[in-house]
Amino acid sequence: MDQDSRIYVAGHNGLVGSAICRALEIRGFTNLIKRSHSELELSDQLAVRHFFAEERPEYVFLSAAKVGGIHANLTYPADFIRDNLLVQANVIDAAYLNGTRKLLFLGSSCIYPKFSPQPIKEEYLLTSELEPTNEWYAIAKIAGIKMCQAYRRQYGFNAISVMPTNLYGPGDNFNLENSHVVPAMLRKFHEAKQSGQETVDIWGTGNPRREFLHVDDLADAALFLMKHYDNEAIINVGVGVDVTIRELAEVIAEVVDFGGRLRFDASKPDGTPRKLLDVSRLNALGWTAKIPLFEGLASTYDWFLQSESLLRR
Ligand SMILES: NC(=O)c1ccc[n+]([C@@H]2O[C@H](COP(=O)([O-])OP(=O)(O)OC[C@H]3O[C@@H](n4cnc5c(N)ncnc54)[C@H](OP(=O)(O)O)[C@@H]3O)[C@@H](O)[C@H]2O)c1
Secondary structure: OOOOOOEEEEOOOOHHHHHHHHHHHHOOOOOEEOOOOOOOOOOOHHHHHHHHHHHOOOEEEEOOOOOOOHHHHHHOHHHHHHHHHHHHHHHHHHHHHOOOOEEEEEOOHHHOOOOOOOOEOHHHOOOOOOOHHHHHHHHHHHHHHHHHHHHHHHHOOOEEEEEEOEEEOOOOOOOOOOOOHHHHHHHHHHHHHHOOOOEEEEEOOOOOEEOEEEHHHHHHHHHHHHHHOOOOOOEEEOOOOOEEHHHHHHHHHHHHOOOOEEEEEOOOOOOOOEEOEOOHHHHHHOOOOOOOHHHHHHHHHHHHHHOHHHOOO
C-alpha cells in the first residue's frame, strides 16, 4: 500500500472500522474512501457495484457487518444471516470486478466450533458443531471466508481473512442491554462509583477465562497483514494470553477507581470455561499485540468519560 493508495474502509463508523481509519491516518495514508451506512447500503448489490465502479478502491478493509450479542442473534436470526451474506458477497465481488488489488475480510472467533480445544488454532475451523446461539452469524462469516478462498483460487483475487478475538476500545457500545463484557463492566463500575454504591454484582463465578485485544492493536495487525500476508488460510489476531473474569473485574475497578466490593453471582451461567485464540501463526510473521490490558482499559475509560453524550446508550 502506498501513502496515496485508494483505500476503502467499509464500516468506518464502527468499532473496528474507526480504529483502522485512525491507524491509516496516523501513518499518513491520505486517500481514504468512506461511506456511512446511510450513504451506501452495502446489502444493495447495484449500489455497491456502482460505488466500486466509480471509486475503484485499490485496497479494501471489509469491517462492515451486522453484529450483536446473544439476545440480538436469537431474536433476529434472519437479519443476521441475510445482511452479513449480502454485505460481504456484494463487497468481495465488486472489489474483484473493479480491480481491487487486495481485500481484508474481518471474521470473528465465533466461527470456531463450540468445543474447540484451547487455545484455538486456525485449522479447527469446520471440525465440529458451532455454538447454536450465534450460528446464523457464524455461518455467514464462514461463507465470507470461503468466498475469499474461492475468489483467490478461481480468479487469483488477493483476499485474506482475519479472525480477531474479543475487542474493546474507543468507539465501543456502552449500552448495557447489548454491550460486550468490557464496556458493560466499565459503565457498571463507573455508575456504581458515581452513586456511591458499595457493591457491584457480576454474573457467574468469575472463573471463566477470556482474551481481550485493544481495537488499536487489531487495526495495527490489520495493516500489518494487508502488507505482509497473502494466503488463503485464515489467520487469528489476539493477545495470546487470557484473564479470568474476576481478574478483568479487578483491573476495571482499579481503572475506574471504584473502592467497593465485587460480588460474584454463581447462580448465573458462566458460559464456556475458556476461549483463547492460538496466535502463533501471526507471531511467526513478526506481529505481537502491544497494548497492555490496564493501559488499554484506562484509555477506553477516558474515551468513555469524554464521549458520554455521543455514546450509543
Ligand atoms: N467487536 C468485537 O469484539 C469483534 C470481535 C471480533 C470480530 N469482530 C468483527 O469486526 C467487524 C466489525 O465489527 P465492529 O465491532 O466494528 O461492529 P460495529 O461497531 O457494529 O460496526 C459495523 C459497521 O458496519 C456498518 N454496517 C452494518 N451493516 C451495514 C450495511 N448493510 N451497509 C453499510 N454499512 C453497514 C455499521 O453501520 P450502522 O451502525 O450505521 O448500521 C457500522 O458502522 C465484524 O465483522 C465483526 O465480526 C468484532
